[in-house]
Amino acid sequence: MKSRTAPRTIALGVSALLLWFALPAGVAWAQVPDPAPDSSLPGGELITQVLGWLKYAAIAAAVAGLMIGGVATGVGHFGSSYSASSAGRKWVLGGIGAAMLAGLAHTIATTVYEAS
Numbered sequence: 007m008k009s010r011t012a013p014r015t016i017a018l019g020v021s022a023l024l025l026w027f028a029l030p031a032g033v034a035w036a037q038v039p040d041p042a043p044d045s046s047l048p049g050g051e052l053i054t055q056v057l058g059w060l061k062y063a064a065i066a067a068a069v070a071g072l073m074i075g076g077v078a079t080g081v082g083h084f085g086s087s088y089s090a091s092s093a094g095r096k097w098v099l100g101g102i103g104a105a106m107l108a109g110l111a112h113t114i115a116t117t118v119y120e121a122s
Contacts, residue, residue: 072098075095075098075099078090079094080094
């Protein structure tokens with residue numbers, strides 16, 4: 007008979023290691039920059055306003071994806087439907103990806119602009 011403590015010990019060690027690496031990354035979780043409107047460009051205020059709307063729409067879409075995925079996973083799990091549960095997990099991963107992309111959009115755009 008195999009011992010079940012070895013996988014639990016490994017999982018605990020991996021979790022502790024990930025937590026140890028994630029804690030110093032507090033600066034990466036800073037607030038997304040929200041630049042003030044620049045009136046030097048004609049229509050600059052409108053562009054800044056539209057970008058602000060897109061930022062909030064992207065965050066809302068990510069939260070909606072996470073919530074839809076959570077509900078679908080729960081319904082699939084308790085209804086013994088593997089396909090619904092699998093689809094829910096895909097929605098959750100999509101919501102996580104959308105949240106990461108929305109959070110990193112400013113950094114990606116700045117990096118691409120400075121690279122050229």
